[in-house]
Amino acid sequence: MKHTIDFQPKLFTALKNYDRRKFTADLMAGIIVGIVALPLAIAFGIASGVSPEKGLITAILGGFIVSFLGGSNVQIGGPTGAFIVIVAGIISQYGIEGLAIATVMAGIILVLLGLFKLGVVIKFIPYPIIVGFTAGIALTIFSTQIKDLFGLRIDGAVPEDFIGKWAVYFQHFDTTNLWALGIGLVSILIILLTPKVSRKIPGSLAAIILVTVASYLLKRYCGIDTIETIGDRYSINPAIPAPAGFSFNLETIRGLLPPAFTIAMLGAIESLLSATVADGVTGDRHNSNTELIAQGAANIVTPLFGGIPATGAIARTAANIKNGGRTPVAGMVHSITLVIVLVVLMPYAGMIPMPTIAAILFVVAYNMCQWRTFLQLVKTAPKSDILVLVVTFVLTVLFDLVVAIEIGMILACLLFIKRMSEETKAESWVYTDDDTVAVNENLRKLPAEIRVYEVSGPLFFGASDAIEHIVVEESAKCLVLRMRAVPALDSTAMNALTALTKTCESKGVTIVFSHVNEQPMKVMKKAGFVALAGEENFCPNITAALERAEEIIK
Secondary structure: OOOOOOOOOHHHHHHHHOOHHHHHHHHHHHHHHHHHHHHHHHHHHHHOOOOHHHHHHHHHHHHHHHHHHOOOOOOOEEOOHHHHHHHHHHHHHHHHHHHHHHHHHHHHHHHHHHHOOOHHHHHHOOHHHHHHHHHHHHHHHHHHOHHHHHOOOOOOOOOOOHHHHHHHHHHHHHHOOHHHHHHHHHHHHHHHHHHHHOOOOOHHHHHHHHHHHHHHHHHHHHOOOOOOEHHHHOOOOOOOOOOOOOOOOHHHHHHHHHHHHHHHHHHHHHHHHHHHHHHHHHOOOOOHHHHHHHHHHHHHHHHHHOOOOOEEOHHHHHHHHHOOOOOHHHHHHHHHHHHHHHHHOHHHHHHOEHHHHHHHHHHHHHHHHOHHHHHHHHHHOOHHHHHHHHHHHHHHHHOOHHHHHHHHHHHHHHHHHHHHHHHOEEEEOEEEEOOOEEEOOOOOOOOOOEEEEEEEOOEOOOOOHHHHOOOOOOOOOEEEEEEEEOOOEOHHHHHHHHHHHHHHHHOOOEEEEEOOOHHHHHHHHHOOHHHHHOHHHEEOOHHHHHHHHHHHHO
16 A cells, blocks of 8 residues: 655644634734743753753744644644753763754654654553653752752752762752842742732743842842852853754764654654643644654754754643634744744843742743652552653653663563463363363363363463463363454464474374454464464364364264
8 A cells, every 4th residue: 555644734724714813813822822931941941951042942943843834733842841851961971063963863753753654653652651751850850950049059060960969969058049049939939829810921931020120139239149140151142043064973873863762752752742632622633643744844953053852842832722822823923922032032031040940940840740640650550550650760860861761661561561471371171070071161061082272362472371381181182272362463472373283283183273363363374374274173163163173083
C-alpha cells in the first residue's frame, strides 16, 4: 500500500470560514497569551543557561511555526520548564553550539516521527515514567534556583550534580542575603495571590512589575543595592538576530544523539499531551502526525536564531482556550505580541530582580511536580509500576533525563514482559484415572492415549517456556493443543512449538491443534509449520480436534 504523508495544518482549514468575530476573539486571546508567556519565556531562558531574550526568541519563532503548521487549533508553542534540565546539561557539556545541533537533530527526529505516522507511538511511554521524570525535573528546577532565591554568595560555579549542589548550598546558607530572600518570598506570594484578585492578570507578570518597581525604589531611595538583577548578570539584545550556521561532524552527531533523542521524545510527549488536554476542553480533535511535523520544523528553525527547544505548552494553551482563542491565528498573534515586547520593553528587563525569576521557577516547579499524582501512584499502583516511578524519579534527580528515560523504559519493558509471561500458561486437562479417562469442564471422557493441554495468553519470547513445560506421557499417542486463548505468537514461541512437534514425532505422538487464531496461524503458515504438523491436524474447535485425535489412535 502506498504511503501517504499525514500533514494537514489546522490553519488552512480554519481560514476557510474565518470572519471578523473569530479574528477579534483570536486577537484578544493571542495578546493575553503573549503577556502570560513573557515572564515564563524569560525565566525559562535564564534557567536553561542562556540569556533572557533567547527564551523570548524561542517563544516567538517556535510559537509561530507551531501555530502556522500545527495539527491543533489552539496549541501554543514555546520554551517549557520540562526542557530546563536537559538544556542546561547539554550547554554545560557541549556549549551553546552543541545545544543548537542537538535541537536541530531533535527537530529532524520529530519530523520523521510525523512523516512515518508514529504519533501514536508516544502513547506507549508508560505513565509512571512520565510522572517520575516530570517530578524529577521539578525537583531539579527547584534546586537550581536556591542560590538566587536566597542571594547566596558562592565563589565559583555551583556543581551540576544534585548532591554536590546541595552540599555547597548548606556550606553557604550563612551568606544569605535577607533582602534578596525577602524579594523572592514576596514574589511567590504575589504569584499565588494574584489569581484570587484577578484571573485575567498572570501572577508571574504581576510579580515582575510590582517587585521590579519596589527593587528600583529600594536601590534609588534607600541605598539597597545588594539585590542582583538580570542586567547585572546578562547583556540583553532586544532584537531577533540574523540566522547563524554551525559546524558539526560525525563524532559530534554521535555524541549528541542521546540528548537529541531525549529532546525529541520529551517534546513529542509534552506537545501531544497538551493537544489532547486541549481537545478535551474544546471538543476538537488534533492531528498528532501533523503536530509532530510542526514541532520538528520549529526545533529546526529556532536554534538558527539562538533559540532553545520548543514544544506545546499546556499552561499557555489552556490560557489561550480560556480567553477565547479557537484557531491557530491566536498563537500567531501571541508570537507577534512577543516581538513587540522584545523590541520595545526588553531593555527594561535588565531591572528584574533575579530572586523574582527564581520565585517564578519555584511556582513552575511546584505545578510540575504532581506530588498528589505521585503519592496516589505509590499508594495504588502495582509494585512494578511503583518501582519504575521511583527509579525514573531518582535517576532524573541524581543523573540526568537521558539516563532516567533509558533505564525507565528498559525496566518498564522487562517488568511488562515478566507480567505478560506470568499470564501465559499451558495446563493439562484433569485426568481422573490415568489409565482410562480424562475429563474437562464438561466431564467429557477421553481415551488415555489422548492428552489435552489448554494454552492461554500470548506466546512470545518471554513466555515460550510454557510450551517447554508440556509433558507427553509414554502412554500418549496424540497431543491436543487447544489454542483459542492464544492471541499472538512470535518466532521464539514458534521455534518452541517446532521443537515440541519434532520431539512428539520421535516418540510416535501426533499433535492436533484446536482453534488457532488468525495471527498465530499466519505465523505458522509463513514458517512452514502447518505443512510440518500436517494441515489435516488443524481443527476449528475442540470437538473437531478430539474427533481427529480419536481417528489417529484407532
